[in-house]
Amino acid sequence: MTTNTKTPAAVLPLNSILSGDCIEAMRALPDACVDLIFADPPYNLQLKGTLHRPNNTQVDACDDHWDQFDSFRAYDEFTRAWLAEARRLLKPDGALWVIGSYHNIFRVGAELQNQGFWILNDVVWRKSNPMPNFRGKRLTNAHETMIWASRDEGAKYTFNYEALKELNDGVQMRSDWVIPICNGGERLKDDKGDKAHPTQKPEALLHRILVGCTKPGDVVLDPFFGTGTTGAVAKMLGRDWIGIEREEAYRKVAEKRLSKVRRFDKTALEVTQSKRAEPRVPFGQLVERGMLRPGEMLVSPRGQMAKVRADGTLIADDVKGSIHKVGATLEGAPSCNGWTYWHFRRDGKTVSIDVLRQQIRAEMGR
Amino acid sequence: MTTNTKTPAAVLPLNSILSGDCIEAMRALPDACVDLIFADPPYNLQLKGTLHRPNNTQVDACDDHWDQFDSFRAYDEFTRAWLAEARRLLKPDGALWVIGSYHNIFRVGAELQNQGFWILNDVVWRKSNPMPNFRGKRLTNAHETMIWASRDEGAKYTFNYEALKELNDGVQMRSDWVIPICNGGERLKDDKGDKAHPTQKPEALLHRILVGCTKPGDVVLDPFFGTGTTGAVAKMLGRDWIGIEREEAYRKVAEKRLSKVRRFDKTALEVTQSKRAEPRVPFGQLVERGMLRPGEMLVSPRGQMAKVRADGTLIADDVKGSIHKVGATLEGAPSCNGWTYWHFRRDGKTVSIDVLRQQIRAEMGR
């Protein structure tokens, strides 16, 4: 695979399901074309005939250690191949989510790290209604594990912190998510009324992932598309999606499902923004506009004083510099947000200078 | 290492702490001599800079030398070596528990499988009070992962299903356990009042593992003993233990701690064979968390007495069972709400156990 077989992004097969083996299908896509990948790979180590040893002989059912080892090796090879393609398709600041159980997740996680992905969190899907352990020989297997990883260490991955915090009743979202398994009306059935897919994931899971880790208009790839939960939620949320699925029966169910999905209206898609996303206002503008006068004194919560200078810096004793630097120095702190630290007096009341910044931002919005 | 270097089990260094490197120390022990291994290996955290809270105080990070590895490869080699020795020390029907975070657990789990261990469950320790994510860049890292594995596939490992079910108030124990982090009076301090060990595990965690996966008189090995939580709980529960710890400071703290631990009395250690119980917040959690101690007496409004047992059941005269069943039997009533019926004494006052349930509910409300 060379990197000069690029296809213009304009011809990406957006919002469609590709048929065929996921590794082959990924090879036909250009480098760095997707923002997020959600992957729910098979974890049956025998993979029902889909797994082959490196010499192309088929792995069959086994229970002794050598065969077990062979089976692990074949699974590792499969994992290495699809993860490498997934990595190639990700934009530099893209990220990957992968879900699995104890049968496969340790192998997937180790290979992720080996390839240079940078794990951001492991997340536990805590099932509120799991299937019990009927034989009483083990604990109820009541969760699955997801790994969230950026393509590279230091990448500027998307994380809508405030949005997830809102989803979680005002406290920051944790790494353990309590979500019911997919059943009831959401569970897709085939013509005979049986479940259409053995491991259909709940839309709530994908909703949280896509709200938290993508922006509207992002491209989301699911190389193990199944009956299309990823595509359905992506469509609802106004994200573009690409699915890959080799089983025709699943593709058919997914096509039908997706044709019925409607995008949420635009205002419903807006999520709470971080302050970081708001425009930067230089402190000097407050002076330029006459909201604060040169020579005026600012005061900190602990009673520290500083004088405003004409160039938008402060001076306190022998300390000069920005509102942040002077605040940090006076507090002996490694850093300080001068906007919330400093206050001024008007009509006998003490007011945060951040109020003035908000006034300017409000004017900019008009 | 040949298999004929066996030492008679009689000379096993039971109930003592071995000093030195865990791999070397394990090599000095005979094949197939322990029933259960609990291992809390270094996590290889790979922390880079310093982290400050929003109030500018610095987070006391785990940056100890013993947690530093040069590369994944070095960590894998370390993992391979200690796991191989652990496997050799296990009896054929023995089992291993290992705890870790996303930094290391995938590598440990994969190597476990490579060596022929058979994973029985992965278990999530959901922390009720984790440290938040201060910069809002990721999800709150609110859990750690444990792997429970038998030495071999098909082994007849110990699993006290009924005991864990009783601990969970009559419903099957799940693979996700909500337990607070270790702090307050349980957290060991050094001479200066600082935490004696950066990563001391809560006794409730070990209590559940040892009640569920060992029998009285079993030998429990902890190759990363630290300040001895495994030994302390093993001693309370009447299990023999062996600890290995290379840091003298930790050994000293552990020795002092263990000298003070007392074994629970015999009736408290008997584990229920029957079925029964039903409600919601498990009474057993009060025991695991140390809110009530095995052997402690409860009293009813009419002065009936009952003793708390390690699996969360009560015993009064010849009546054994849940708080509800014992209450009903003593009253000659068809049923009884044990939560309002039973009381315990603290500081000379009589308090309903329902107060403790409300505390747990408050914790779990999040």
Place this chain on the structure above:
DNA sequence: CACGGCAATGAATCGTACT
């Protein structure tokens, strides 16, 4: 003594944009 306020702290892979 009870209660409230305030400080301390826990296995953490914890910036970003501009010059």
Place this chain on the structure above:
DNA sequence: AAGTACGATTCATTGCCGT
């Protein structure tokens, strides 16, 4: 590319101290 400056960011629990 590297250096500099801005400025955003926390939850549950324990324990001390003052009223």
